[in-house]
Amino acid sequence: MQLQELQVLPLDAAHRADVFWQRVAERAGAWLAEQGASVRDAVLLLPFAQQLAPARRAWVQRSAQWQPRIETTHSLAAALGPNYLAQAQQISFDPAIDALSAAQLLQGQSWAQELRRRDPRAFRLALTRLVEAAHALLRAAYQRAPARREAFWQQARQVLAEVPGPGRLERALAAVALEWAASDGRQAATDALFELRPSAWIQVQAGGPDPLARALLDEAAGQGVPALCLVADVELDEVFAEAPPLGRIEEALCSDFEDLAQCTAACVLQHLAAGRAPLALVAQDRVLVRRVRALLERQQVPMLDETGWTLATTPPAAQLMALLRAAAPQAGLDEWLAWLKSDLARDLRERAGGAALPLLEARCRAKGWRMPQALRADLLAPSSARLWELAGAALAGLREGAPRRSLADWLAALQQALQLLRAEPLLQQHEAGEKVLDALWLSRSPWPDSAHEAALREAQLRYADFVAWIDETLEAQQYVPPAGVEPQLVITPLARAMLRPFGAVVLPGADAQTLGAGGKLPALLSDAQALAIGLPDLQQQREALAYAFAQTLRAPALSLLRCHAIGAEPLAASPLLDRLQLALARGGHAPLAAWRDERPQRALLARPQPRAAARAGGLLPASLSASGLESLRNCPYQFFARALLGLQEQEELEATADKRDYGTWLHAVLHRFHEQRLAAETPEDDGARLQRLALEQQAQQGLAPAEFLPFMASFERFAPRYLAWLAEAEAAGQHYAAGELERSVQPFADAPLQGLVLRGRIDRVDEQGADRVLIDYKTGSLQGLKAKVARPLEDTQLAFYAALMAPELGAEAALQARYLALDDGKGIAEVEHPEVERTVARLLAGVADDLRALHGGAPLPALGEGSSCSYCKMRGLCRRDDWSEAAP
Known part of the structure; x- marks a missing residue:
């Protein structure tokens, strides 16, 4: 009763x-x-x-x-x-540990194991939802008197048994969650x-x-x-029926996220300047609050953050995850370099030498190495080779050994790596570092016979599952920074701000998307099921939020801030603000006041950004390549940046293979094929040789088979077409002579161009009688190549290579130049550059005129037009997107 x-x-x-x-x-x-x-x-x-x-x-x-x-x-x-300690297979309320226990529970369920084999990601999601439902049910049971718990479980079973229709997987997971929670057997504290x-x-x-x-x-x-x-x-709709507002209630409308953060920080400072300390900042949007906190730290506001942020977002956790990503079997060199730059690899860098890492990265980018398997220690500087050796030894325990191990063994391997790196003291120096080690059981041992100890001992994981467990564990833990001395600002959730003697409350994010959008239920339970079982349904959660919001009205001042739009989409006020406005109107009170921004305003004069231009009077490049000449014709400012300033964008070392990797690989395969074919002492089938070299080159470049599979499929179609074309060319008297030729010439004898070197690498040169055939491999569009040579004077590449070959031609020899399109679906296609020798003469004359004008001080403007501008790597330097004048 x-x-x-x-x-x-x-x-x-x-x-x-x-x-x-x-x-x-x-x-x-x-x-x-x-x-x-x-x-x-x-x-x-x-x-x-x-x-x-x-x-x-x-x-x-x-x-x-x-x-x-x-x-x-x-x-x-x-x-x-x-x-009471959770025993093996009991619910520990640690989501990452309970997910492992749930996986053990489902081992005997055929439907669950079928899902695991068919879709591992869906199985992990199922585990997450199962654990979420089990936690909610057991917490709800613990909120009842012990004598009433059995009735609660019976009611839950009856509700779940009455669910008709589709959703067999969800019903099965909910049933497992219910029985797991009901069988826990422990007393609640x-x-x-x-x-x-x-x-x-x-x-x-x-x-x-x-x-x-x-x-x-x-x-x-x-x-x-x-x-x-x-x-x-108090009911929000009737809150002012009998009494007026206790203090000023104001609202601020902001234009975007940054404006909201800036206004929130300004609002806090205004309240503090008015003596309304301590002040509550209600945390709803974690990203927004971290930005506001950063702004207020610049103003040296003493604060206490009661919400904190997930442990996964702290620097020690990020550095640890960088180490784990580098140790992954399919990790690329980007992951290795990111880890080697972190604090956890500081000792390695010191032992190898200060310049070891920059030299290693520069060599990887210069060689185009993407995967660790492609890296050759004999081509590295001694200090870089030493760093690479130390790094491999540090991660050996994680990379070598059985592919499936117990969680305890994986953690032991991780701890060994940290010890070899001498990294544990570095982690502990950061405020969150000790908590990271503690959360991952690296600085303590689990209690004997506990659910944690059983999961660490019994769970058998592959490396990817181990890293996922680490990530889930860090995401589930909160890091709360230590409080400052006598904090003037308290960052707290809305519920914890209730009934505390704050001088004012600042609530950013008072919009329909952030405040009062709705509650959250376990994904395996519907709203009706939650209500019938006795869990808080969505309506009850919304009512609880309204009650908590109403309590902020007890403060002497309340500031509500929100964005009125997200991009171009309007964003409505929270329903709670609408109810507050109606309550004010019912009580005959004035509507919400507008927040007054007291920040000083400063007028800034507009500074139009003119079109970028440069002058390089008296300057010339020491050498010029085909791509450098192409950039001079595409955009003089691009040439200025690339050839005269020597600026180059560093290449990404992404592990995923792309079309550029395919082109580099195919060039190398064809070069090795023809060189071996030319020097072969014993016959070998051309098709077998081509396939063998393709695989060897793939391994040498460190291209992962799974990532390179689409390109290998394309090569399977390419190989017979190429051999057919080769047989036809050789039948016509054309034979391979050399490939990958480095050539340079000095075609200008008069000042100021005397000594200027034209240099480049020619893909291939064939012989046809006394004539020479210059071939440039292309994996791009055939139509694009035809369009190029349709206007020979605009095709600088083949003409430039022909100029490099000119000194080697005898008096009787003629030169032909052509592109060889390798990707055409109908076969290998040749695109001839007509009368290339005449084009060479015109090209050299034009280059000479352009370089003399440049040396004489002619302007080098940014053109800002065409496809070359759209994909130009110097676009940020010329500020193309900020020009005040339109491109011609």
């Missing part, structure tokens, strides 16, 4: 935030006197631990006599005895509260009903123990 007494604490001037707990002490003290209950033997339960200090101060100020025991349900349970016999129970309700506290009061009332519930909750 529910006999507890209810009393309402309204939202009026007598119950504002700074005096609220005094009213609680008065009400509770008077009620205890009426009941004749001993004050010192009574228990006063509060919603959150942050409310304990102001409540206790209020009782001390009220009387120097005894005060009740002021606790939360969890703090009181912790004082009564230790928590809070069960000791039901055995406690105080002189009276008093509960302060704020933010909606507390099921556990309500169960305690119901049980006590049924046993004749006095029970009082002081309800601080």
Whole structure:
């Protein structure tokens, strides 16, 4: 029988935030006197631990006599005895550990193992949802009296059994979650509260009903123990029906994320300047709050962050994940270099020498190495080779050995790597480093016979699963930075801001997407199922949020900030703000005031950005390549940046193979094929030779078979077509002579061009009688090549290579130049450059004129047009997107 007494604490001037707990002490003290209950033997339960200090101060100020025991349900349970340890296969409420236990539970389920084989990612998602549902169900059971728990489980079974229709997998997972939670068998730490016999129970309700506290009061009332519930909750729609607002309520509309962050920081500073400290900053959007925190730290605002952020986003966690990514079997050189640049590899860098890492990275980019397998230590500087050797030895324990190991073995290998790197002291130097080591069981051992110890010992994981477990563990843990001295600002969630004596409350993100958009249910349960079982449904969660929001109105000042749009899409105000506006209107009060931005304004004069241009009078490049000449014709400013300033964009070392990797690989395969074919002492089938060299070159370049599979499939179609073309060419008297020829010439004898070197690499030269055939391999569009040579004077590449070959031609020899299109679906196609020798003469004359003009001080403007501009790597240098004038 529910006999507890209810009393309402309204939202009026007598119950504002700074005096609220005094009213609680008065009400509770008077009620205890009426009941004749001993004050010192009574228990006063509060919603959150942050409310304990102001409540206790209020009782001390009220009387120097005894005060009740002021606790939360969890703090009181912790004082009564230790928590019960989760045994093997029991729920530990650690999501990462419980996911491993859930995987063990599903080993005997054929439908689950079929899902695991068919779709490993879907299986991991199923585990996550199973654990989420099991946690929700067991927490709900723990909020009931022990004697009522069996009825709760029976009700849950009945609800889940009545679900018709599709969703067989979800129903099976929900059933497993229910039985797993129901079979836990442990007592909850809070069960000791039901055995406690105080002189009276008093509960302060704020933010909606507390099921556990309500169960305690119901049980006590049924046993004749006095029970009082002081309800601080008020209906948001009627909050001002009997009393006016207690302070200024203002709203700020912002244009975008950064404007919202800037205005929030400014609002906080204005409140502090007005003496409204301590101040609450309500944390809803983690990214926004971190930006606001950074802005306020620049202003040296002392603050306490009660929310923190996930441990995975801290520097020690990021460095540890960089190490794990480098140790992965398919890790690319980018992952290795990222790890070697981190603090965890500092000792390696010091042992190898200060310049080892820059030299290693430069050589990898110069050689185009993408995978560690392609790296050749004999081509590295001694210090770089030493660094690479030390790095490989440090990660050997993670990279070598059995592909499937227990979680404990993986953690031991990780700890060994950290010891070899001498990295544990570095991690511990950071505030979050010790917590990272602790969360991953690297600085402590799990309790014997616990769920954690069993999962670490029994779970058999591949490396990818181990890294996923590390990531999930770090994501599930929160890092709360230490508090400053006498914080003026408290960053806290909305629920924990309730009933605390803040001078003002600042709530950013008061929009429909962030505040009041809806609650969250376990993915395996519908809203109707949650309600029928006894879990908080979406409506109850929305009501609890509205109650918590209404409590902010007890503050002397409330600032609500929101964006009015996301990009081009309008963003409405939160439904809670709409209800607040209606409540003000019903009470006959003024609507929300507009926030006044008191930041000083400064007018900035517009500075139009003119078209970039340069002059290089008296300067010439020492050498010129075909691509350099192409850039001079495409855009003079691009030539200035590349050829005269020597700027080059570093190539990415991504592990994923792309069309450029395919082109480099195919050039190398064809060169090795013809060289071996030319020097072969024993016959070998051309098709077999080509296939063998293709695989050898793939391994030499470190191209992963899985990533390169589409290109190998293309090569399978290419090889017979190429051999057919080769046979036809040789039948016509054309034979391979040489390939990958480095050539340079100095065609200009007069100043200022005397000594200028034209240099380049020619893919291939064939002989046809006394003539020479210059061939350039292309893996691009055949139509594009035909369009090029249709205007010979615009095709600089073949003409440039022909100029490099000119000194080697005899008086009787003629030169032909052609592109060889390798990717045409109909076969290998030749695209001839007509009358190339005449084009060479025109090209050299044009180059000479252009370079003399450049040397004489002719301008080098940025053209800002054409496809070459769209893909130009110097686009950021010329500021093409910021020009105030349109391109011609």
